[in-house]
Amino acid sequence: MKKILTKKNLYLAGWIIASILFIYIILPVSVPLTVALISAIILEPAVGFLQNRFSLKRKSSVLIVFISFVVIFGAAGSFLTTRLIAESINIINNAPRYINDITTVWFDIQDRFINAAKELPDEVVLEISRRTDEFLATASNDLLAYLNINNIKVLLTNIPSYLISFLVYLIALFLFLLDLPRLRKSVYRHLHERTAEKVNFISSRLSYVLFGFIKAQFLVSLIIFAVSFMSLSFIVPKTAFFISVVIWAIDFIPVIGSIIILGPWALFHLLAGNLALGIKLAILAAVLLIIRRTVKPKLMGTQIGLSALSTLVTMYLGIKVLGLWGFLIGPMILIIFNTAKEAGLIKANFKI
Template identity: 50%
Template sequence: MQVVAWKGVKVLIKLLTKRRFLILLVVMIAVSIAYIVLPISLPLIISFITALLLEPFVKKLQYKLKIKRRISVLIVFIFFILLLSLCSYFITTKVIAEVIKIVENSPFFINEMSKKWVNIEAYLMTLSKDLPPVVIKQISFQVQQFLDNFKDSLLSYVNINNLKAILTNIPNYLVSFIVFLVALFLFLLDLPKINENLYQHLSEKTTTKVTIMSSRLSYVVFGFLKAQFLISVIISILSLIALLIITPEIAIVMSLLIWLIDFIPIFGAITVLAPWALFQLLTGGMVLGIELVVLICILLVVKKMIKPKLIGTQVGLSPLSTLVTMYLGFKILGLIGIIVGPFLLITFNAAREAGMIKMNFKI
């Protein structure tokens, strides 16, 4: 056994050349530094990623209008801030309006929920009248325990300490947001210089491969955003048509909110409609609640049908590959995996097309 282990160590020493050891050491140091630095540099990282996403728009505007990069960056940056402000204003005012409405109508809602609970208790008593007293006592105990746990969980999140912590951190959030905007503008201005400095440390062969890969990834990211925009437009139009039939007085506002939320890849229309439907069901609006649940089901089916096709077409993946990577990403990483899965496959394909990964083998 010791001989086998020693042979294994010898093989490992042979494989671990000086160059590979240095690469491994650099990777370990980089991971350690990233583990320490990443949490405190999140605004800078997000601003850099956002700059990479906005770069195709800067280049396209510069090419179409024949203007300097600084002017193109300024126009794109202003449009980005306007869009961000519009979305923030719309969502914030909507949330505040709904909170005010809930607070104003809270006595009515509490009375309605109390009546519903009394009716449910009476119904359960009629169902359980033939059951043994021990079973009835156990059911009552379990229901009461569930309600107590739910109340405790709710109070643990909604309390004065958490509210105080949120209000105390507002200056930090504001500083982080300002840093994000300033860094975004500077990154947009200096991206060509950053690329140039990076390419200076690469050989000609590696530079060609990196250029091919980066251009492919830029095309893919732009295509993904385009596909996501088309999906959100389709979902919002379907929502508008349905809401004009269900509740026409707020159909336009809610469909716009659904469009804004659905454009964010991780979220979707269900983020808006599910709480609304649940609220209606709990407060006695059974008809509207059921109609909203049906609308959620329809939108989920439509989205599942069109999303793999649209994303696959725009980013150059087959619908099957897109569906498989989205499913595996979701199972492994959760909601964020829906984006990460296809992106990893796209990165792999781009690296293979650039010659960084070679798959020339036969079985």
């Protein structure tokens, strides 16, 4: 018992408990600070480049990088917001026509079903009709419940909170960029020289991998957006940008992807008799699905140092075990394991 309860084991247990408390209690309420720290680590190479290339002081380099980041982020956000609002207004103005089209298609489907079900027993027809009516009523009630005035009020009420969080993020990002070297030194002060070398190797490796992961995700999303926008510019030019942004945003959600938008949309037009439009949307959905299933694992694997197979397997297992966040956590666990093995913290050289 005395051998088990050594100082080293007690410290280790304390660190594990502190880490669990941090992950489950502190981390959820400090999202802006966490994102700011991650952003600072990603932007750190740019700061170092300016310091080394132009012999600038750290404060000047940080100021240039921070202002550039804010300007690019603000310009992109302003452009996207303006374009999205314009096309959203267009969609809202045409909403009555869309509803009429959906109603017409639904009545047409009902007529076809009635004609096709003449030879079926009355009980079967009644049961199918009842189930369909229940589904539509449930979907309508859920939609109304989601779009009720209380939810809209809550969303509008939370806007000041979102703005405050964003302001905290920007301030924290600037301060983290200034203090990263000092923070690194304060951590290394509590480590032995050999341990500090391993930690430095792991942190450098993880920083590189994290940057590669974000770069890969950005490149894939850029491909998805470009293909969607170019295709929809010919299919539905008036709302091409808005729908492309929606597809781009949904593509970040694991498993679901753009098929959740294009699939029902294509099916609707096929049922409505617009075969040309329905086929075009179905082809676009298939192309985006192929890009998501083939290009994404390969590109992400290349950028983060994993094979396409390892990336795909860890993403799939992560989603199955941890839910949506497993899409990100799965590959990161394997990366941390490989990095720790390279640093000599994990010994895996064995034979059976």
